[in-house]
Every structure is written in structure tokens, then in C-alpha cells.
Amino acid sequence: MRVFRHFVSGVVATALLLPVALSAQELRVGLALEPTSIDPHYHNLTPNNALAREIFDRLVMPDENQQLKPGLAVSWRPVKKTIWEFKLRKGVKFHDGTPFTADDVVFTFERAPNVAQSPSSFGTYLKGKKIEKVDDYTVRIITEKPYPLMPNDMSTFSIISKKHGQGATTADYNSGKAAIGTGAYKFVEWVPGDRLILERNDNYWGKKPQWSKVVIKPIKSGPARVAALLAGDVEFIDNVPTTDITQLEMNPKLNLSQGVSNRVIYLHMDQFRDDSPYVKAKDGGPVKNALKDVRVRRAISKAINREAIVERVMEGVAIPAGQLLPAGFFGVSANLKPEKHDPQSAKQLLADAGLPNGFQLTIHGPNDRYINDAKIAEAIAQMLTRIGIKTAVETMPKSVYFKRASRGGPNKSPEFSFILVGWGAGSGEASSPLKSLLHTYDKSRGFGASNRGRYSNPEVDQLVEQALATVDDTKRQKLLAKATEVAVNDLGIIPLHYQVNTWASRKGLKYLARTDEQTLYTGIVSE
Amino acid sequence: MSVFIIRRLLQSIVVVAVMSLLVFFAVNVVGDPVDMLINPEADQAEIEKTMRAFGLDRPVHEQYWFFLSNAVKGDLGKSFIFGEPALKLIVERMPATLELAFAALFLAVVIALPLGIYAGLKPDSKFSKTIMAGSILGFSLPTFWVGLMMIMVFAVMLGWLPSTGRGETTSLLGIQVSFLTWDGLRHLVLPALNLSLFKMSLTIRLARAGTREVVHLDYIKFARAKGLSSRRVILVHLLKNIMIPVVTVLGLELGGLIAFSVVTETVFAWPGMGKLVIEAIQNLDRPIIVAYLMITVLMFVTINLLVDVLYSVLDPRVRLQDVKA
Secondary structure, eight states: OHHHHHHHHHHHHHHHHSOOOOOTTEEEEEESSOOSOSOTTTBOOHHHHHHHHHHSOOSEEEOTTOOEEESSEEEEEEEETTEEEEEEOSSOBOTTSOBOOHHHHHHHHHHGGGOTTOSBOTHHHHTTOEEEEEETTEEEEEOSSOOTTHHHHHTSSOOOOHHHHTTOOHHHHHHTSSOOOSSSEEEEEEETTTEEEEEEOTTOSSSOOSOSEEEEEEOOSHHHHHHHHHHTSOSEESSOOHHHHHHHHTOTTEEEEEEEEEEEEEEEEOOSOSSOTTEEOTTSSOOOOGGGSHHHHHHHHHHOOHHHIIIIISTTOEEEOSSSSOTTSBTOOTTOOOOOOOHHHHHHHHHHTTOTTOOEEEEEEESSSSTTHHHHHHHHHHHHHHTTOEEEEEEEOHHHHHHHHHHOSGGGOOOOSEEEEEEEOTTSBTHHHIIIIISOOBTTTTBOTTOTTOOOOHHHHHHHHHHHTOOOHHHHHHHHHHHHHHHHHTTSEEEEEEEEEEEEEETTEEEOOOTTOOOOGGGEEEO | OHHHHHHHHHHHHHHHHHHHHHHHHHHHHSOOHHHHHSOTTSOHHHHHHHHHHTTTTSOHHHHHHHHHHHHTTTOOOBOTTTOSBHHHHHHHHHHHHHHHHHHHHHHIIIIIHHHHHHHHHSTTSHHHHHHHHHHHHHHHSOHHHHHHHHIIIIIIISOOSOOSSOOOOEEETTEEESTTSHHHHHHHHHHHHHHHHHHHHHHHHHHHHHHHHHTTSHHHHHHHHHTOOHHHIIIIIIHHHHHHHHHHHHHHHHHHHHHTTHHHHHHTTOOSHHHHHHHHHHTTOHHHHHHHHHHHHHHHHHHHHHHHHHHHHHOTTOOOOOOOO
């Protein structure tokens, strides 16, 4: 009897001591950035797109390296120069059981660019394209000129249900009423700022999702997010602050997953004004804009020790950059390497350009947009000062910075002379940065929208425009690589490094790191 | 008294209107929301289309007029980021912030008042000296740091309490509250403590000063001489008389608690108004900033009015009257 009593009390004690165990396959995630809406077409923003990806599917799905894979479309090809044909997947059902057909795709095309009050519309990817239904599982998309990036554009937006999307507003999606998709997870509940709950779609056409329920808690503060993981309140977090990485690596109960991103951090230089506001002579007086001389730009690039920035400022969590995208992306040149750190040669180049004593410069940058952005600006200022370019640093919150950098000068021209900024290639290939950062600023044709240095090189322009009209993948890849080489060798921008993103999870889980920086719950898998 | 109250209410409408003018023009000077919202891959035509859709290409006074004409209908504008009415977003999150603020106030009164009175009655004891030293730490240490330390100690190292977020909520009179569930209380403890630290220090010092002042006065001696129990002397006669400064400060601070619980809400990921507004400021979501500040002003004015009315209840010598302008 005594043995029995001891046994029972032992069992009871163990049961009481065990922490409340989750029912198997429930996942709690701490996210840095909460989606602003469940409506997949409301705002073209990374957290919104990542969430939409789980609830809704796309015609073409980029994998972890932004390589295009079949999604709701199983195959695609250009049938004529200006017509692409997409064959759709059969047997797919929405979360409520209705079958997916071409009608839903046509409806999506009409709805996505026309969401009321959209702060960043998907019209960017859909304008100029007309869609035609051929049959229930085939659609054709027609453009005026040949459009090689059609599959890339089709990988950016979610397909919604015609039945539930008809007449639905953004508020209907936020409440869940219209949030019916074909994706791996179903929407359950959203209390903004508090929690977002998803549950598994057991009838998913793709790989069966691992988690029966996902509870997402937004935790904006970096230290608080890490603490939540350490305390066991969540099993997975994203955006691990670089300062915590070393400590978390040493923790045996945690796993870190890292991946390079499509984001390059670079410097843009004023190349259109002879009298640049933040370029002064060594003694403070006016001087002709030194940044217009390619030798000066090369001197600046050589003066920067990229390895030191990666190692010290970024704490090893970055990769030195020699061009616009890391190796493995479409349009990357095999001939470009990161500029070697060579201060002697840099000083010589300055002397050749007629500035043996250097000059004065101010570097401008944000302080809350990119990983360690203010610290990078400070490091660069120090490195330049060492070769004689006395550099002052001015950083500001992104809410103030971007407006001034793009339009803060007279006549809505860029205000600054030398800026630190980043670019993430959403389409996963080199035409994105080339078109927006390096092509001559041309408002009517939509080129150079973020070309804040107003760099202008007709050879680059011609190569980029040709590439954008070349449907053949191999030819386009060569053209983009060549355009990148010309622009980078002419130092249209100075690339610094590619960001590396870090996710952390409890032991036993890992994340299939993505170059597009998205956090997908289908990417959180057991080791 | 009713004339007093009516006059006050009219004045507050004027204050709110002036506030809206100031805030609206102030946020329009800083930065450009479109840069914060739009995907950089959009071209120039898209950017201009978005600016027009939000009315940001109009001159400032036109935008303000548009805002004002909607405001009198109760529509304070739609958030740029969420696309939903700004007022709705703020009101949705208000119960969470109010819950946190009142919990902090409750802790401050229940813990700090007795401690302060004790320190006043027995100023030379070791315990009193510890209390006073503690109160200095309470208002010197930054809330952000204290919050993170509490998370480290209680959640990560000891594992007693959850580190983040709000617990389970239940409906009370139509609003969601979390203090009625055990899980909700567990989540409420650390943030409420963190938020109340400053108030507690103030209350301790005020209570102590008030007690030191009152305990020597004649009527206390008389009450003791009459033979009243120590408990009655302290709880009835002493307490009532030190309440005036305490109520004043707590009342003013309550407004601050509600409006500026930003730091605590960010550290503990508490889904309240403070977190909403700091993100709106960082992302230039102007409608939310303006709507929030107007609501805050309204709240401060109301609280001040209540405090004044409470005076006249606590202290019959006070007659409420307006200062003749």
C-alpha cells in the first residue's frame, strides 16, 4: 500500500512539475514586424507578403533562393513575343472547399491593383498587362512590348477567391470574413498588436504543413524578442539583433539559421551637380564636385575596408559586396569582386585627380532602417578621413531621411551628396537594382526612380533597356551581367556588403533561410 | 458646482481644437509618409499616384480644412498604414492601455501608500530608511532598463512569469479585459509593476512628507487623547488629510500613465495605444498621430476636472470656482 501511495504521489508530482506542454505540433513565433493587414493586396510590404504567402498561394512561388518554382501555375511559356501562357494546377481547393479555376486568377488581376487607399499598390507589377481566360485551367497575359520578367512579376502577388473576394473590402479581410485562400495555413484570428492565429490546411495541394496551429506574437523590441525565446514563451523568432548572435550561438538549447539576403548596402554619390552642397575644399571653401571624377570615386571605394566593416561593425553577419547581388542570383557577373582595401593606392588616385590634400565631405544615412546603419556610416567616415577626405557623419530616422535624400533639395532634387542606403531586389534578379539605381533618371518612362546620385551612362542605359526586352534567359543574363560590370567599374555606386539575416529557434527546429528576408511558417521545420 | 463643470467642458473644447491645429501643422513639416509606405521598386508615376490618393499633394491648409470638416462628423481620418479609421484603431487598443494604467495605479496606491505612511510614522527605523532609498531608485532607474531586467530575472532565469504579451481576455461589459483570468493576471504583473515604479516612488515620498507634517498636529494628539485606537487615528484622520497632495499628483500622473506608457508597452509587447502611436510616429502615419494626441488632450482635461471635483469631496474647505480671467 505504501509503495502504491509513493508511486501515485510520484506520478502526481511529475505531472505537476512538467511545464504545460503544448499539444504536439503547435508553434509559437515572435515576430519583429507585424503585418499591417490580412488583405494580401493592400500593402506591398514584406511582413504582409510573407503572411499572405501562407494563407494564399501565388501563380509562381519563389523558393528560398528566389528561384521561381511552380505554384498555382504548373508551367508557363511565351507563346508569342508579347503573350505569355500560364497553365494552372488542377485539383486545388480553397479553404472552404470551392475549386480553384482561371476565373479566380482573372478576378485577382482586376482587384489587386485597385485596392482603396493602398499605400503601396500591387499595380507596380500588374500595370500594362491584360489577362485572358483561355479555359478553366489556362490563362494568357498580353503586354504591349516583349516582357521577359513575366514569371518574376507573377511571383509577387497572391491569388484570391472570386467567390469571397467579390465586393470584399480590406476590413473584410482583416476580420477574416474574406480571408479564404488556397494556402498551407488557414486564417483563424487576428487581434492587432496582440496575436495572429493560423491553423493547418489539411487539404493543401503541396507539402503537408508541419504545424497544426501557429500563434504569432508581435514583439518589436529586439531584446524582448530574444528574452521571449530564452524564456520559452515562443519557439521561434526572426530578426535576431547582431549583438545577441554570439551569445545565442553558445546556448545549447537554441539553434540559429542564417542566410544571405538580396539586400545590398551601398553608397550613392552626387554625380550631376558641379556644386554639391556637402562637398567642400579642405579649408571649408567651395570646390568643384570631386565625386564627378571617377578616380575620386575609385579612391573612396579603395579606402573602405569592407572586411573590417563586416567583421567589426556587422559582427560577422554580412558578406563583402563587389556588385549588386550576391553570387547565385540571376544577372550576376562572374568577373566582379569586392574592391580590395588599398589606402596607398587611394591616396595616389586622389593626387592624380588634383586633390593631393583631399577635401571635405559629409556622409548622410538613416539610423533605424538597415542593420547597424549608423555604425556603418561612422566607420566609413573614419576610413575616408584616413586618406585625407575629412568626412562628417549625419544620420537621422528613416521617416526624415528618405524624403530628404530623394526630394529634399531645390526643385525636388536629391538633397545630399554622399549617402548610405540599401536595395533589396524583390524580383530576385539584377534588372531591379540596375533599372532603379543606375539607369538615367527618366520620370516619363519610370527609370532611375531611386537613382539619387543621378548617375547617367548611356552604355548602361542601352544594355539595361535591351535586357528588359530580351525574353531569352541566357541572352538576358549576359546583358544584365555586362550592364552591371560597366556600371560598377565606372563606380555608379559603391557596393559595401550584402546583409545576412538571422532567425533563431529552440533546439530541434531550424529555418530554411530565405534571400527575400521573409519569415514563412512553412519554412520552420524539424532538424 | 455645475456651472463650474460646464465652463470647464467648454474650455476643453477650445483646448482640443487648438491642439488639433498645432499637431496637424507640426506633423506636416516632418518627412513624407509616401517614402515610408511605398515599395522602393515603384516608379515615379506610382509614387505620385499614391500621393494624390492620400491628398498629400495639396497645400497644408487645404489638408487641414479637409481634416476639420471630417472631424466634426466624428471621422478623424484613415490610417495610412492600416487603412482603417484612426479613431477605431485607437479605441480598439484603449482597453489594454487603460487596464495597464489602472493596474499600475492600483499597485502604486496599495503598495506605496502604506509604505509611505509607515516611513512617516517611524522615520528612524531601518525599514523606513530602506523604503526611502528604494524610492530614489524607483524614479531614477529608466523604465526600459528595469523592464528588461524584470523579464531577465522573472521570465528567463526563474521562469515564474511570462515574458511578453497580454494574457487571455474575457468580456466585461463589452470590453475585453484580462485581469479576470489567472493567465491574464500573470501577464499583467510585470508590465504593471514596471509602469508603476515611478508612481510608487512619488507616492511613497508624498505620503511620508504628508504624514510627517500631519502627525504632529493638534487634532491627532486630541484623537489619541480621546482614546481612539491607533488604527482609527491613522486610517481615518491621518489618511484623509494627506490625501490632497497624493490625489493631485496621482491624478496628473494617471493621464501620463495612459498617454505615455509607450516604453512599457514596447518592452512587454503589450497591445495598447502607446505601441500604436510610437510606430505611427516612426512611420509617419499622420492620421493616427493627430487622432491620438487629440484624444490624449481630451483625457487630460477630463482627469483634471475629476481631480478638482474630488478635492471638494475630500476637503470641505475647498469651494470650486473659476479663476476670473
